[in-house]
Amino acid sequence: MSLSESLSPHVTRHTSHPPLVTVRNLTLRYGQQIALEDADVSLRAGEFAAIIGPNGAGKSTLLKALVGLIMPEAGTIAFAPELGRPQTAVAYVPQQQTLDWAFPVTVWDTAMMGRTARLGWGRWPNRADRERVAEALDKAGVYDLKDRHIGALSGGQRQRVLLARMLARDARILLLDEPLTGVDAATQERIMRLLRAQADEGRAVVMVTHDLEAAASACDYLVLINRRVIAQGRPDEVYTPGNVEATFSSSHLGHTHAHA
Numbered sequence: 001m002s003l004s005e006s007l008s009p010h011v012t013r014h015t016s017h018p019p020l021v022t023v024r025n026l027t028l029r030y031g032q033q034i035a036l037e038d039a040d041v042s043l044r045a046g047e048f049a050a051i052i053g054p055n056g057a058g059k060s061t062l063l064k065a066l067v068g069l070i071m072p073e074a075g076t077i078a079f080a081p082e083l084g085r086p087q088t089a090v091a092y093v094p095q096q097q098t099l100d101w102a103f104p105v106t107v108w109d110t111a112m113m114g115r116t117a118r119l120g121w122g123r124w125p126n127r128a129d130r131e132r133v134a135e136a137l138d139k140a141g142v143y144d145l146k147d148r149h150i151g152a153l154s155g156g157q158r159q160r161v162l163l164a165r166m167l168a169r170d171a172r173i174l175l176l177d178e179p180l181t182g183v184d185a186a187t188q189e190r191i192m193r194l195l196r197a198q199a200d201e202g203r204a205v206v207m208v209t210h211d212l213e214a215a216a217s218a219c220d221y222l223v224l225i226n227r228r229v230i231a232q233g234r235p236d237e238v239y240t241p242g243n244v245e246a247t248f249s250s251s252h253l254g255h256t257h258a259h260a
């Protein structure tokens with residue numbers, strides 16, 4: 001056990017990689033309502049982490065803060081200097097149902113948006129971009145669907161197109177909001193294998209889910225939240241009846257509501 005691990009028994013890690021992202025004392029709110037209070041979380045290269053909690057726990061809000069879509073009320077989010085600009089270091093996969101699937105674009109175009117978002121507007125995709133997109137579609141198992149309109153896809157296919165768009169970005173930090181929701185068991189397994197491979201290649205992978213079972217069996221690190229961080233660590237450390245109760249029992253919902 002390293003010195004830092006022995007000093008912080010609640011945050012032991014299987015890896016000694018320095019964090020790519022360090023969240024300190026983070027509080028996020030919408031108007032008067034606190035969505036997440038005083039959270040400390042670090043995300044490491046090579047690690048597949050899951051953020052777990054019930055509906056309304058603040059999971060999506062935490063992810064949005066990491067992408068820069070929501071500004072912290074208090075606290076800090078620090079990216080490792082080696083990452084350069086956070087905009088290119090982070091790829092974000094929002095919940096499938098938040099997107100407009102009637103938008104008239106093909107699977108190929110959607111995956112290409114992962115490249116153009118990275119490279120900036122006003123630059124035409126070159127051959128390397130096209131190769132990268134083809135590879136991403138192939139890894140996600142949707143290359144054969146490349147000319148299809150995204151509106152004509154099943155839920156599982158849509159999720160895989162979003163994964164292809166994420167892969168095309170070639171980011172070090174991958175943030176996914178509920179990637180297992182609305183897809184069949186075979187696709188879930190494919191997604192988990194793909195995310196594991198991304199972590200093994202040295203990326204920090206973070207998945208929001210309410211599926212504690214799936215996360216505990218496949219992820220390296222669990223962050224249990226319910227408007228605050230209830231527990232975090234390796235699954236064998238934090239997947240305990242007490243932590244599950246504290247995270248999912250409804251008595252915790254609303255306890256941090258602020259009133260004007």
Ligand code: ADP
Binds near residue numbers: 034057061
């Ligand atoms: P989770 O992803 O864990 O289901 P969210 O992060 O979406 O939870 O939401 C956390 C809390 O913030 C919830 O109480 C939710 O109602 C509230 N919330 C989420 N988005 C907004 C918003 N755009 N405006 C106001 N409140 C919001």
